[in-house]
Amino acid sequence: MDSSTTALLFCSLLWTVCAQAPVVSVEPRSAGVRLGESVSFRCRVVSGSQPVRLEWKRTNNHPLADNVKIGPDGSVLTVGQDSPKVRVTPAGPLRVRLGEPVALECHATGRPRPSITWQRHGTQLVTTKTEDTSTLKVAAVSSEDAGVYVCQAQNTEGVAEVKVEVIVEGGQGAANAPKAPMATVSMAEVTAVEGHTVTMLCQATGSPLPVVSWSKLRAPLPWQHTVVGGVLTLTSVGRQDSGQYICNATNTHGYSQAYTQLEVDSPPYTTSLPDQVRLRPGDTLLLQCLAHGSHPITFRWTRVGRAGMPAGAETIKDGQLLIGQVKLNDSGTYKCVATNHVGSSEALAKVTVKA
Incomplete structure (x- = not known):
């Protein structure tokens, strides 16, 4: 407040009071003060009938400012600093339904004008502000928005x-x-091809929010794995990675598990036993085609570079090639092709027939 404003305020007040009986005076008539200082005025009854009720007013009957205080008997008016006062609308506790909007309005008064902040867990929040109001808005509340919010007003007082x-x-x-x-997985069964990447998603609900982890039944997790936000990722899986994977969700009120069964399919890996053989005419040829991979596996024998198999050649159980009595012209290279739903592979066997 500067000196000109003070003089205007109280000269007008003096005229208003003096226009009525009894007669009063105000001391001092005017005052100049620095920002942050306070000043007092006394209204003294000079003459007139008793009792007298004293009343202070501003020019044009404007209300007194928040930092204006009146003494107990009404004779002393003090203009000075004022510590903050805060009001929140709506007052708590405030109950809202999940997904509804919320607006908390904080109104603060004081001299000097206080700064207003909203806080939660000691962190200042982003709000919409006007001259003496700060409004905290949440467009759609979630369970994480529940808690205690603090509106704080601060000035030099x-x-x-x-x-x-x-x-x-x-x-x-x-x-x-x-x-x-409560833990849930996106898929109860997962089938993958060897060498590919597999992801398994686990989601968990609960309060407080559960901690999610993954494990494997009766075995450690593959070394090439990561877990981020409930998602288990296995890189370049092999058949040894097949098995049951367990999502574990835990909080202070208990735990829950959900399961995903992983099956890793692989193409056949084929060998011939033996891969070289020497026979005499009339001997029996028996070649075994061995294959490791996802079942079922089918086998097919052919002779490399020839139109067809020798007369009397037959494929018997489990990929075995049988020729009852070999001849000289049965010599050559024989090929076994093993096939499953993932792929195929082949193995060679060299057969030599000499008299």
Whole structure:
């Protein structure tokens, strides 16, 4: 407040009072003060009938400012600093349903004008501000928005704050009420091809929010794995990675598990036993085609570079090639091709028939 404003205020006040009986005077008539200082004025009754009721007014009957204080008997008016006062609308506790919008309005007064902030867990929040109001808005509340919010106003004269509790309700009860975990997986069974990357997703609900981890039944997790946000990723899987994987969700109220069965398919890996053989005419030829891979596996024998197999050649069980009595012209290279739903591979066997 500068000196000209003070003089205008109280000269007008003096004229208003003196226009009526009894007669009063105001001391001092005017005052100049520095920013942050205070000043007092006394209204003294000079003459007139008793009793006298004293009343202070501003020019044009404007209300007195917040930093203006009147003494107990009404004779002394003091203009000075004022510590903050805070009011929050709506007052807590505030109950809202999951997904609904929320707006908390904090109004603060004081001299000098206080700064206003909204806080939660000691962190200052982003708000919409006007001259003496700060509004905290949430477009659609979630269970994580439940808790205690603090509006704080501060100036050179002090600090004031008001707390308001927000309770988020949804479903059959409060969304933030204690609740044991419930784990679910995106797929109960996963089939992958050897060498590919596999991802398994686990989601968990509960309050407080559960901690999610992955494990493998009766074996450690493959060394080429990562777990991020409930997603287990296995890189370049092999048949040894097949098995049951367990999603574990845990909080202070219990635990929950969900399971995914992984099957890793692989193409056949084929060998011939033996891969070289020497026979005499009339001997029996028996070649075994061995294959490791995902079943079922089928076998097919051919002779390399020839139109067809020798007369009397037959493929018997489990990929065996049988020729009952070999001849000289049965010499050559024989090929076994093993095939499954993933792929195929081949193995060669060299057969020599000499008299």
